[in-house]
Amino acid sequence: MKNFFKKYGHVFAALALVLTTITANSTCAFFIHQEKLPEGAKALRRF
Numbered sequence: 449m450k451n452f453f454k455k456y457g458h459v460f461a462a463l464a465l466v467l468t469t470i471t472a473n474s475t476c477a478f479f480i481h482q483e484k485l486p487e488g489a490k491a492l493r494r495f
Contacts, residue, residue, distance in 0.1 A: 468492060 453460075472492045 468489055469492045472489045
């Protein structure tokens, strides 16, 4: 298992960055609840 993360860890890190960027630039699909973004994610916004 340790070798798996060593081999594919960079893929998971890149995927997490992409998903955070997409989430920072969109709103919640449910109009009732939308959590506040962390300060680190606000730097990834495009506007």
